[in-house]
Amino acid sequence: MTDAIEMRGVTLRLGQNGFLFDCALPEGAVIGVTGASGAGKSTFLNLLAGFDMADGGRILFRGKDIGRQHPAERPVSLVFQDSNLFAHLDVFTNIGLGIHPALKLGNADRHAIASALAKVGLAGFEKRMPATLSGGERQRVAFARALVRERPILLLDEPFAALDPSLRRDMAGLLLAMHRDSGNTVVIVSHDADEIRRIADYAIFIDHGSVAVAAPIDRFSTGEDNAALRQFLRIDES
Numbered sequence: 001m002t003d004a005i006e007m008r009g010v011t012l013r014l015g016q017n018g019f020l021f022d023c024a025l026p027e028g029a030v031i032g033v034t035g036a037s038g039a040g041k042s043t044f045l046n047l048l049a050g051f052d053m054a055d056g057g058r059i060l061f062r063g064k065d066i067g068r069q070h071p072a073e074r075p076v077s078l079v080f081q082d083s084n085l086f087a088h089l090d091v092f093t094n095i096g097l098g099i100h101p102a103l104k105l106g107n108a109d110r111h112a113i114a115s116a117l118a119k120v121g122l123a124g125f126e127k128r129m130p131a132t133l134s135g136g137e138r139q140r141v142a143f144a145r146a147l148v149r150e151r152p153i154l155l156l157d158e159p160f161a162a163l164d165p166s167l168r169r170d171m172a173g174l175l176l177a178m179h180r181d182s183g184n185t186v187v188i189v190s191h192d193a194d195e196i197r198r199i200a201d202y203a204i205f206i207d208h209g210s211v212a213v214a215a216p217i218d219r220f221s222t223g224e225d226n227a228a229l230r231q232f233l234r235i236d237e238s
């Protein structure tokens with residue numbers, strides 16, 4: 001298995017909090033990032049996305065250092081808990097921004113947007129405004145926007161947290177279908193260990209600002225003899 005991303009001695013200080021991340025993320029896998037509240041999951045993702053710039057260390061994509069690149073230049077697309085759609089722009093335009101921030105869209109782009117909407121189950125929704133969509137539909141639009149960017153890495157921060165349980169499962173199914181289709185590497189932050197176990201091939205446990213465990217999901221689920229992970233997974237409780 002080759003690695004899509006390596007974080008080597010990546011350090012960051014935010015106020016009183018220090019972070020040190022060192023790990024490798026396997027190419028083409030669904031990688032769950034989990035841990036207690038405040039452990040540093042979002043910070044880990046923000047460093048990969050380029051929203052936080054590391055104080056030290058290296059972030060490599062297929063061996064190339066991307067740690068100084070602007071977020072828009074990085075090989076990543078993003079989906080957040082809140083779908084982050086612009087309220088005053090229709091669905092078509094919101095997705096188009098994923099392709100060209102300046103919105104110079106040609107026929108091929110229009111076709112790509114229609115096709116992405118069809119893939120997420122929203123064919124024909126181009127003219128709808130975000131306020132007229134349900135929470136699940138808004139999240140589907142965010143997925144379509146990530147799809148049209150065609151980046152090899154998809155980063156998601158608690159993408160289903162605002163959805164009810166059955167919708168969560170539908171959206172997780174959609175995520176896995178998109179992943180199978182594109183063969184991309186998915187990095188998904190979730191505080192929900194069951195969700196990680198359901199959808200991830202590989203998982204990372206963040207504890208007090210660093211990677212405490214990184215392992216294939218079956219080994220991860222045993223707790224890997226890490227007391228904090230075992231407690232998080234409630235393995236020792238009976």
Ligand SMILES: Nc1ncnc2c1ncn2[C@@H]1O[C@H](COP(=O)(O)OP(=O)(O)OP(=O)(O)O)[C@@H](O)[C@H]1O
Binds near residue numbers: 014016036037040
């Ligand atoms: N800009 C900042 N300045 C100071 N402290 C920060 C900043 N951003 C995050 N932190 C702190 O860093 C720690 C890790 O935050 P982070 O959001 O990465 O945690 P998390 O694991 O994603 O938590 P949660 O599951 O609650 O979202 C927290 O204690 C948070 O308060």
